[in-house]
Amino acid sequence: MLTLNPPLGTSDLIPTRIAYGCWRLAGSEGGPRVEAEDGKRAVRAAIEAGVNFFDHADIYGRGQCERIFGEALKDMPGVRAKLILATKCGICPPWDGRQHSYNSSHAYITTSVEDSLRRLGVEQVELLMLHRPDYLGDPAEIAGAFDQLREQGKVRWFGVSNFKPSQVQALQSAMDVPLIVNQVEISLGALACLDDGTLDHCLSARMTPLAWSPLAKGRLAGTPENEHEAQLFAALDATAVRHGVTRAAIAIAWLLQHPTRMVPIVGTVNPARIKEALAADSVALSRDEWYALLIAARGAKLP
Ligand SMILES: NC(=O)c1ccc[n+]([C@@H]2O[C@H](COP(=O)([O-])OP(=O)(O)OC[C@H]3O[C@@H](n4cnc5c(N)ncnc54)[C@H](OP(=O)(O)O)[C@@H]3O)[C@@H](O)[C@H]2O)c1
Numbered sequence: 001m002l003t004l005n006p007p008l009g010t011s012d013l014i015p016t017r018i019a020y021g022c023w024r025l026a027g028s029e030g031g032p033r034v035e036a037e038d039g040k041r042a043v044r045a046a047i048e049a050g051v052n053f054f055d056h057a058d059i060y061g062r063g064q065c066e067r068i069f070g071e072a073l074k075d076m077p078g079v080r081a082k083l084i085l086a087t088k089c090g091i092c093p094p095w096d097g098r099q100h101s102y103n104s105s106h107a108y109i110t111t112s113v114e115d116s117l118r119r120l121g122v123e124q125v126e127l128l129m130l131h132r133p134d135y136l137g138d139p140a141e142i143a144g145a146f147d148q149l150r151e152q153g154k155v156r157w158f159g160v161s162n163f164k165p166s167q168v169q170a171l172q173s174a175m176d177v178p179l180i181v182n183q184v185e186i187s188l189g190a191l192a193c194l195d196d197g198t199l200d201h202c203l204s205a206r207m208t209p210l211a212w213s214p215l216a217k218g219r220l221a222g223t224p225e226n227e228h229e230a231q232l233f234a235a236l237d238a239t240a241v242r243h244g245v246t247r248a249a250i251a252i253a254w255l256l257q258h259p260t261r262m263v264p265i266v267g268t269v270n271p272a273r274i275k276e277a278l279a280a281d282s283v284a285l286s287r288d289e290w291y292a293l294l295i296a297a298r299g300a301k302l303p
Helices: 036-048 060-074 106-120 139-151 165-172 198-205 227-243 247-256 271-282 287-298
Strands: 019-021 053-055 084-089 125-130 155-161 179-185 208-212 263-266
Touching: 019 036, 036 060, 036 271, 060 106, 084 106, 106 125, 106 139, 125 139, 125 179, 139 155, 139 165, 155 165, 155 208, 165 179, 165 198, 179 198, 198 208, 227 247, 227 287, 247 263, 247 271, 247 287, 263 271
Parallel strands: 019 053, 019 263, 053 084, 084 125, 125 155, 155 179, 179 208, 208 263
Antiparallel strands: none
16 A cells, blocks of 8 residues: 655645546547546546545546546545545636636636536545646735635645745735645656755745656656657666666656655556556665766756
C-alpha cells in the first residue's frame, strides 16, 4: 500500500504521497479518445493500488472526466468517504468560438463548483483550486466565493494552481483561512519552480506543492529527441536499474524527495503504468543520485 504524506498545508487532509490526475480520463488533447470504460478502469486501478487523492478540473474533457470518475465511484460503494477529491476552476478555454480567458469572479467560481459536484456525484469536494491566476481576479471577491462554498459545505479547503508567490500572497491576504496547496508544473523536464521562489514560498507559507505532469506529459518516459534528453534518460535508466523500478518511477521518486513533501500527480490511464509509477513510493534516492539527475536534467554543471 502507498505511504501517506504529511497533511496538505495546514489542513487535516492526509493524502497518499502520490496523487492520480484525471485530466486524461476521456482522452488526451489531440490524442485518441479514451472510452469511458477505459477511464473508469484507470480510476479503479488507482483506487485499488491505494491512491486516496484525485485531481480534477471543471474543464477536463469538457466535464467528461468528472462524469467518468463519478460513474466509477458509483460502482464502488463505501469508497468515496476514504478519498480526497480536488477540483479546479477558472480557465475558460476557447471552445465553440468563446474567447479564451480566465475567470475567478464570484458567480463563475460558485457555478463551476456546483457543476463539478453534480458531475462527480458528490455533495462536497475536499479541495478547490483556482486553475490559473486571473489578471482581473479581485482577492476580496474570490475570498467571498470561497467563504460561501465553505459555509454551504460544498468545499472544505482551498488552494491555487500555477500561482507565483506574490499572487498567492495577494489572495491569501484577503482570506481568513489558509491556502493549503499550489499545484505547479515541476518535473525533471520542467525545473523552473525549483529556482524561481515558488517552492521556497511553499515551505515558508506551509503550503504543499502538487506536481503536475511529473513525467513532463510523458516525455520523460519516451524516446529521447535530442542529445540532452538522451543523457538525462540514460541517467534515469541507470538509476532505475539500481532500484529495480522503471524510469518513470525514478522521475517521480526524484520529486518525492523534495523537502516541501510535494505530491506528484500521475496522469497515465494505463493500469500497468499507474502501478509502475506508484512504485516510486518505495524508492529512496541518495543525495548523490538526486543531484546527478538534477545536473543531467539541467544539462549543466552546478555553479
Ligand atoms: N494545474 C495545471 O495547470 C495542470 C496541467 C497539466 C496537468 N495537470 C494535472 O496533472 C496530472 C498529470 O498530468 P500528465 O497526464 O501530463 O502527467 P504525466 O505523468 O507527466 O504524463 C502522462 C502522459 O504520459 C504518457 N506516458 C507515456 N509513457 C508513460 C509511462 N511509462 N508511464 C506513465 N505515463 C506515460 C501517458 O500516456 P498513457 O495514458 O497512454 O499511459 C500520459 O499521456 C493531470 O491529470 C492533471 O490532474 C494540471
